[in-house]
Amino acid sequence: QVQLAESGGGLVQAGGSLRLSCAASGRTFSSYDMGWFRQAPGKERDFVASITGRGNVIDYNYATSAKGRFTISRDNAKNTMYLQMTRLKPEDTAVYYCAADVRSGGPYYAPLSYNSWGQGTQVTVSS
DSSP, rough: OOOOOOOEEEETTTOEEEEEEEEOOOOOOGGEEEEEEEEEESSEEEEEEEEEEETTEEEEEEEETTTTTTEEEEEEEGTEEEEEOOOOGGGGGGEEEEEEEEEETTTTGGGGEEEOOOOOEEEEEOO
């Protein structure tokens, strides 16, 4: 099972930007489909973005709330996935989690589809 560790969270004003990183252990990082999720206090864990596929066939998917503002990417040489967040809003405030290793047939947008999770990083957007 891959080990994941998020970093890059913090406090930012509305309209600002942050880049989250997700460092993974193991030599098979490039083989994993991966995603970002977030969870606000008292709410369910929600899909933010995913990056799936291999080689020249890579799919990028975003939640409606993230489209046009967030960009997911990965650097397989560094075993790291990123989430670049721009034009942040107070409603983006949440703990952000990275996830990896989608179960066969599992939808990329469902938390239950993923086998591995990081510990989360807090993002707070002030108004």
